[in-house]
Amino acid sequence: MPKLPFIQRVSDLYDQFQKHDAKQTDRLLRYRNIEPDSAQFLSMLIRIQHSKNILEIGTSTGHSTLWLAEAAQQTQGKVTTLEIEPARSQQAAMFAQELGVNQYVDFWIGDAADYLSESIEVFDLILLDAERSFYSGYWEDLKRLIKPHGGILIVDNVISHATEVKPFLEIIRHDSRFMSTTIALGAGLFMVVSQ
Template structure:
């Protein structure tokens, strides 16, 4: 099942709307900071190529990237669990998913990602990390445990646009010989991490 024209039209309109909102905000934390469309498109392709079924997103925001993950998950008979700390943003994401009739494929949690990761006993085929970057080093020990060892893929956004913010995290990933990683110059920069 390929991406439909209707889906592309609706997510494009949503992206424009979220970008317009962000342009009016001076405080970074009030912005939605959605993933770039080309990155979102690539995420969908990776899920399809990998045939990922158990998908985790850390950092829902208003749900733009979530829609792309879920749209791809439909074709793999997969399901997306997405975590957002801000209740208002969770509700927005839920509303957008309902609008596109994708809410049946989402488990949307409003909680602290670190607590979720500490308590998580499941393994995921595909993980998107796009949250507050200063927490990534804390997340890493738990991400290693929940990323499926055979064919699991962790994707981290903003590794080129905010290279200094993720420098310590990148170092932790690269020095761990259990994992291999590559940085793609797509959007704000995507780091792809997989177990050997």
């Protein structure tokens, strides 16, 4: 279980991010961080799975990154987190350092499609929380990067933005190598497990 100072600070950061988002009329200027119950669920999954190699696609300002890294600290794992906007990645890195989990995170700045196409690593757990219009294009690389026989992909916002992610989820549902289900936490999580 994460220590109380960690939980309190991450909660305060989430409130700060929410206040920022409430003032933005342009969706792309919002931080759009994952909801606390979804982040805590991911932390629990990492512990249950004893995940060592974790990939996050979409760092933003690092709310989910902090939860992933805190859990990776417990499993002696590592989080690689991808963000296209340098300023957001730098903010997330600053918070990770403040909370003492920075040694468990590699911050990668650039287009996620480039990273995914070039990576040869296999990941125990992948969190996909980025621009939804690109998800279907990521699938061929994601399939290759998800650990066989029990690797997990979590896709965020599948209830709140159901129409946008529907084509992507249909692709996954028709792939017999993966089991999947929707979990009604936060904005909706789609959990995919390799068979």
